[in-house]
Amino acid sequence: MHKLLIIFFFGLLLMVTFTSHSFNGSSLTKRQITGDNLDKLAGEVDKDTQNSLTLAEAQQKLNYIDSLRGYDKQGFSFHLTNVSYKQDKRQTVNRLMVKVMDEQSLVEYVSPKRQKRRKILKQGNNMWMHIPGTRNILRITPAQRLIGQASNGDVTGTTFSSDYDVMSITLEKHQGNAQGKDEGKDQKEVIKLELTAKRKNTAYQKIIFYLDVETQLPISSDFYSRSNRLLKRAEYREFKKYENQLKIHKILLTDPINQGSYTWMKFDQYRKHDINPALFHKDSLLR
Amino acid sequence: MVRFLICVLVIVMPLVCSGFQLAEDVEPLDPFLEVETEQAAFLQQNENMLRVELKSYFQQNRLKQQHPFNPSNEDIFVDAKQVNIMDFTVVSSWDNNWSMKIRQDLRYQNESVESNLANSDIEPNQSTLLEGLLRYKSDDNRLGIELGRNKPQWSTGISFDIANILQPQRSQPYIDVDSVTSYQGWDMISTQYIDEHWSIGGYIVESESPFLTGDRELVVRFAYQGDNSVSILLNQVEGADLTYAATWSRLLSDNIVFRSEWTLHDYRLSNSLNLEESKSYQRLMTGIAITFASGWSLFAEYLYNEHGASPAEWRELTLETMLAAQRLRMEQSNNLAQDFSLTFSGLDFINQGWLRKNYFSLLMRSQEVSDDWLWMFSLQSSLDDDSLLFRFETAKNLSDNLSIRFQGELFDGCELCEYGLNPNQSTMRMVFSWLF
Numbered sequence: 001m002h003k004l005l006i007i008f009f010f011g012l013l014l015m016v017t018f019t020s021h022s023f024n025g026s027s028l029t030k031r032q033i034t035g036d037n038l039d040k041l042a043g044e045v046d047k048d049t050q051n052s053l054t055l056a057e058a059q060q061k062l063n064y065i066d067s068l069r070g071y072d073k074q075g076f077s078f079h080l081t082n083v084s085y086k087q088d089k090r091q092t093v094n095r096l097m098v099k100v101m102d103e104q105s106l107v108e109y110v111s112p113k114r115q116k117r118r119k120i121l122k123q124g125n126n127m128w129m130h131i132p133g134t135r136n137i138l139r140i141t142p143a144q145r146l147i148g149q150a151s152n153g154d155v156t157g158t159t160f161s162s163d164y165d166v167m168s169i170t171l172e173k174h175q176g177n178a179q180g181k182d183e184g185k186d187q188k189e190v191i192k193l194e195l196t197a198k199r200k201n202t203a204y205q206k207i208i209f210y211l212d213v214e215t216q217l218p219i220s221s222d223f224y225s226r227s228n229r230l231l232k233r234a235e236y237r238e239f240k241k242y243e244n245q246l247k248i249h250k251i252l253l254t255d256p257i258n259q260g261s262y263t264w265m266k267f268d269q270y271r272k273h274d275i276n277p278a279l280f281h282k283d284s285l286l287r
Numbered sequence: 288m289v290r291f292l293i294c295v296l297v298i299v300m301p302l303v304c305s306g307f308q309l310a311e312d313v314e315p316l317d318p319f320l321e322v323e324t325e326q327a328a329f330l331q332q333n334e335n336m337l338r339v340e341l342k343s344y345f346q347q348n349r350l351k352q353q354h355p356f357n358p359s360n361e362d363i364f365v366d367a368k369q370v371n372i373m374d375f376t377v378v379s380s381w382d383n384n385w386s387m388k389i390r391q392d393l394r395y396q397n398e399s400v401e402s403n404l405a406n407s408d409i410e411p412n413q414s415t416l417l418e419g420l421l422r423y424k425s426d427d428n429r430l431g432i433e434l435g436r437n438k439p440q441w442s443t444g445i446s447f448d449i450a451n452i453l454q455p456q457r458s459q460p461y462i463d464v465d466s467v468t469s470y471q472g473w474d475m476i477s478t479q480y481i482d483e484h485w486s487i488g489g490y491i492v493e494s495e496s497p498f499l500t501g502d503r504e505l506v507v508r509f510a511y512q513g514d515n516s517v518s519i520l521l522n523q524v525e526g527a528d529l530t531y532a533a534t535w536s537r538l539l540s541d542n543i544v545f546r547s548e549w550t551l552h553d554y555r556l557s558n559s560l561n562l563e564e565s566k567s568y569q570r571l572m573t574g575i576a577i578t579f580a581s582g583w584s585l586f587a588e589y590l591y592n593e594h595g596a597s598p599a600e601w602r603e604l605t606l607e608t609m610l611a612a613q614r615l616r617m618e619q620s621n622n623l624a625q626d627f628s629l630t631f632s633g634l635d636f637i638n639q640g641w642l643r644k645n646y647f648s649l650l651m652r653s654q655e656v657s658d659d660w661l662w663m664f665s666l667q668s669s670l671d672d673d674s675l676l677f678r679f680e681t682a683k684n685l686s687d688n689l690s691i692r693f694q695g696e697l698f699d700g701c702e703l704c705e706y707g708l709n710p711n712q713s714t715m716r717m718v719f720s721w722l723f
Contacts (some may be wrong), residue, residue, distance in 0.1 A: 083318045084656065092656055113687045113722055117336070126514060126538055132338075133376070133470070135440040136448075139516065141578045143542035145654045153541070203541035231580060237317065252315055257580075262315045278428035281481045282512055283488070287424050287431055 058169035058193055061211060062161045065218055068239070068248045069157050069267075075101040075275035078247075079110075081266045082150055086258075094146075096155060104280040105156035119285045120146075122156040125199070130285040137282050143203040150253055150263050153203065164195035164207060171213070189213050204231065217246075230256045242270035338376040344465050344718040345369045348711045355702055356608050356637070358615035358630045364710035369397040374467050383426060390418040392467040417471045431479045438472030439490065441508065441520060443536050443546045446648035446667060447572040447590040447641070450532045450548045452522045453492060453506065455556045457640030460667050460676050460706075465718055486510045494524055498556055501525025514538065528553040542578040547571070556594040559604060559636040568593045574648075582654030590646040598671065601643065605703040608633030637708045645670035659683070667706075674700020674707045692718040 070076065080096045095110040107120040117132040120140070127140045142153040173187040191211040197204065206224040211217065217239060223232040233254045240249035251265040278284055346368040357363055373393040380386040394413045420435030442448035446461070453473060462469050473495060479488040490506040501524045510518035520532040530553070536546040550570045555562055574588030596604060611629040614620040636642065650665035661682045668675040677699070682692035696714045700707030 081319070085315065086656075086659070092659070112684070114684060114690065123512065124514070125541070126512075126516070135438045135472075136442065137440075139443055139536045139538070139544050139546065139576075141538065141542045141544055141576070143580075144578045144584065145582045200540075225580070250317065250319065252317075254315070264315070264318055266319050276428045277483070278481045281484075281486060282516075283479055283481055283486045283510065284428060287422065287428070 055166050055169060058166040059161070061169070061191070061193060061209075061216065062164070062166060062195070064216060065209065065211075066159055066161050068218070068246060070100060070159075071245070071272050073102055074272050075099070076270060076272045077275075078267050078271070079269040080155060081268070082146075082155075083264045083266075084150075085260070085262050085264075087260045098155065098157075099275050099279065100157060101275045101277065101280065103159065103162070104277075106279055107155055120152060120156065121280060121282055121285060122152070123280060125202075127152055127156070128282045128285065130282075135286065137285055150265060151203065154253070154265070160195060160207070163199070163202070164197055167194040167196050167206075169193050190219060191216075232256070240268075243272060245270075335380060336376070336378040338374075339723040340372075340374045341721045341723070342372045342374065342465060342467075342718065343370070343720075344716055346714060346716040349713045350710055351712055354708075354710050355605075356612050356630060356633045356708070358612045358627065360616055365398045367399045370465070371395040372465070372467055384423055386422045386424075388418055388420055388422065389416070390470070391416050394467070415468055415471055417467060429481045431481075433475075433477045436472045436474050437477060438470060439477065439488075441518060441532070441534065442548060443534055444548055444572050444574065444588060445576070445586045445650060446588050446665075447548075447574075447646065449550050449570045449572050449590070449592075450518075450520065450534045452520060452530060452532050452550060453504070455496060455498065455552075459638075460640045461678065465716070484512050486512070496524055498554060498558065499524050499527050501527065539575075544576040545574075546576070547573040552594070557596075557636075557639075557642075559632055560594075560596055560600055570594065584652050584654075586648075586650040586652075588648045590641065590648075592641050592644050592646065595642055595644040595671075597644070601671070604633065604636065605708070608636075609703065637705075642705055643669045643671040669700070669705040672700060672704035672707075674698075674704035676706045676709075688722050690720045690722075692716075692720070694718070 066072075077097065077099045080098055082094050082096070084092045092112070094112055094115065097108045097110055099106045103124050105120075105122040107122075109115045109118040119130045121128045121130075122142075125142060127142055128137050129140050130137050140152060142151060142156075144152050146152050146155050170192045171189055172192050173189055191209075191213055193209040193211060195207045195209070197206070203225075204223040205226040206228065208222045208224075210219045210221070212219055218236045220233060220235045222230055223234070225231050233256060235252040235254070236248055236250075237252055238248075238250035239246050241247070247270050248267055250267075253263045253265065255261040348364070348366045348368075350362060350364050350366050354364065371394070374390070375392070376388070376390045378386065378388045392415050394415075396413065416436055418436050418438060420433050420437050423432045424430065439453070440448070440451050442450040444450070473492050475490050475492040477488065477490040479486060486509075488506075488508040488510075490508075492504050492506065494501050494504040496504070504522060504524040506523075507521045508518060510516075514537060516534075516536045518534045520534075522530040522532065524530070530551065532548070532550040534546070534548045536544060539545050548571070552568045555566075555568050569591070570593065571591045572588060574586065577585045579585070608629055611620075611626040612633075615623070615626050615630065620626045646667060647670055648665065648667045650663065653660075653662040655661055661680075663678075663680040665678045665680075666675055667678075675698075677697040678694065679696075680692065680694040682690060684690040694714075694716045696711070698706045698709040698711055698713065702708075
């Protein structure tokens with residue numbers, strides 16, 4: 001009887017987990033768009049709206065967004081400070097040093113004191129964590145929250161051009177934030193870039209970027225679950241030049257469900273340098 | 288059964304509740320306008336480190352009225368415990384290649400029977416070298432050699448870490464995280480080589496296996512890191528055949544991790560149970576970890592343990608021990624030496640973990656936020672006799688230096704069931720930690 005109950009519980013748990021991902025899957029457009037058919041689709045989109053841009057342009061803009069967080073295949077490092085608020089009350093600050101090479105990242109905690117020297121390794125979509133004082137290396141999920149609204153994936157970075165396909169690109173009046181705030185006020189024309197994940201079961205199945213028409217820089221992005229629920233909004237508040245290249249300097253992450261909960265992220269000290277590939281092996285985390 | 292259901296509900300409840308939160312919507316101010324650059328904080332991160340932690344805890348146990356294995360008419364089990372620990376860690380690097388790590392603890396322990404700390408046995412100033420090793424790594428970070436006391440851990444399990452084959456048996460159902468001796472390693476020389484996704488490691492270890500008499504053991508480990516991360520471990524103890532272990536983990540989606548482990552021994556990890564002829568003993572752990580949008584994580588694991596007692600063995604062992612203890616209590620023993628031996632081996636047996644064949648564990652943990660309360664609810668159930676251990680834990684960092692933790696445990700099961708045999712009905716522990 002006891003065993004039956006556990007099997008039932010496991011089954012229920014798995015069912016709830018998977019159905020929560022697959023519900024509303026049909027509400028998302030299932031078209032996967034890559035390379036050759038981008039322009040064809042752009043034509044289709046043009047029939048619907050006079051404001052559409054070509055999807056080849058969209059891909060270019062996506063590459064540009066990626067370049068604001070990295071240096072393509074070149075290894076680099078940066079410092080990251082996260083300040084998290086809950087119910088508008090300052091909750092916690094942590095500081096991280098991040099090394100990146102291609103699709104791999106290594107994050108090391110500088111503070112708070114109790115988490116100092118904690119390390120997180122990301123390779124593609126796989127992530128591992130080592131907590132000092134222990135000798136275990138734990139496999140963790142990209143969706144696991146690191147601090148406040150920032151997930152492991154936010155900190156280690158996502159290469160949008162390789163992880164997402166462009167679904168559409170349009171010009172539209174900026175509607176403020178996703179909840180419609182500022183609606184009716186002085187609305188500015190922005191580029192709306194809609195992306196969909198290449199892989200199933202990613203934490204953010206759809207992302208919508210709003211880009212400034214003049215500077216082409218991202219203003220904000222909305223992150224949606226597979227069930228088309230808005231999970232998170234990122235506002236790109238400041239950019240800064242490092243070694244003559246423009247990089248994202250400050251991001252504000254807000255939680256649309258728990259209003260008053262938000263996280264500020266400050267990226268600083270971007271530096272290009274060669275990084276030893278063996279550092280990105282989980283067995284290296286103990287050295 | 289009803290209690291089991293209640294425990295499951297208590298564990299899952301925080302997840303349900305975490306979806307209902309309301310707050311005011313205000314424009315968030317940029318904190319970096321006030322807090323100027325933290326370059327100094329980043330510069331403090333260097334290769335040399337000294338970490339000193341003072342930990343102090345007090346534990347109160349609610350004992351069972353009469354334990355069936357107690358050979359005396361008086362209480363023999365500890366009902367209160369106070370432990371003060373100073374934990375030192377030093378890491379020093381000379382250049383890019385050489386480094387050294389030492390971790391040493393200093394303990395002052397005070398235990399009592401019948402809540403009388405004043406009359407308790409005091410064992411002050413115990414000190415243990417937990418880790419002490421010299422480390423070399425090559426310029427390209429591929430080759431590493433370590434000499435000294437070290438504690439490699441290869442398991443990916445949360446409640447059941449069976450692939451840590453150098454520590455074959457858990458001493459408790461859960462690792463006592465406050466007991467620094469649980470971090471004590473073994474004297475060894477080891478080497479590892481990393482090549483992109485692959486790594487190979489070799490370990491020659493001074494054996495401390497309680498089940499074999501060999502002085503040395505050798506471990507060879509092959510590991511692959513990728514979407515499917517796997518490792519294979521071969522362990523040779525002097526005087527025994529090879530022991531095999533394997534681990535496998537995979538990310539099923541951005542919020543679900545699957546993990547599994549397997550081991551195969553040609554000897555039984557138990558001194559109290561007999562060897563079955565021509566038998567090899569397997570263990571299998573399989574489990575998942577799920578991260579929810581609310582920040583809570585759920586870990587569920589199942590363990591099959593062939594080393595554990597069969598129903599007949601369990602009945603024989605517990606009944607024999609109980610009757611021997613009963614004879615001693617009633618002063619009716621015809622063979623005192625044998626009855627005492629039986630009783631103490633029974634008491635020693637129940638002090639270990641994983642005594643039966645089938646286990647299930649469920650753990651629910653809130654998001655780790657350094658300045659907020661961390662909550663954890665878990666249960667471990669011995670499926671062979673439906674007994675269980677429920678555990679609750681909450682912790683908070685009050686400042687950069689001071690943190691507190693409170694934990695409670697509840698043991699449930701029949702008198703001769705695995706968790707029912709624990710001398711405690713429940714325990715409570717309060718922990719203070721000061722990080723210098």
